Amino acid sequence: MFFIYLLIAFIAGVALASQSAINTQLAKAVGSEPIIATFISFSVGTILLFFVALFKADLWQGLTALPHQPWWKLLGGVLGALAVFTTILLAPKLGITAMLFFIIIGQLLAALTIDHFGLIGMPVREVNITKLVGLIIVGLGLAFYFFGDKVMAFIKG
DSSP states (O other), rough: HHHHHHHHHHHHHHHHHHHHHHHHHHHHHHTTTTTHHHHHHHHHHHHHHHHHHHSSSOOHHHHGGGGGGGGGGHHHHHHHHHHHHHHHHHHHHHHHHHHHHHHHHHHHHHHHHHHHHHHGGOOOOOOOHHHHHHHHHHHHHHHHHHHHHHHHHHHOO
């Protein structure tokens, strides 16, 4: 089952990169306005999720629980909108690879902190030396991918 979860995460990564390119083209089509493209993207997603939740879950029961939740539990939607807006804004300026490089570094550092301390109600998954070394290797690999051509050009003189 763990392998299936890893596969789903991999597919989500493919979707994020594809979404950035698709939404960038949508922004171009709506007057080069990233905020409008973000709005359209979230609207389409909201409509789809409404129907999926309506037929596959108890949507109304879930909605009735909403007023009893603390405000900060709604920040996921705000952060999601900010993330999509950011990818639409930055993908044409930085390129998808460079943009995702910095997004991945930010995600890994935030995830490390959340996991290690069990923040935001997540279970504690302490960071040990092997996990830290693995994370450093990933970071070095990303850095080499991003800066490797410049380093090689510098070395060649």
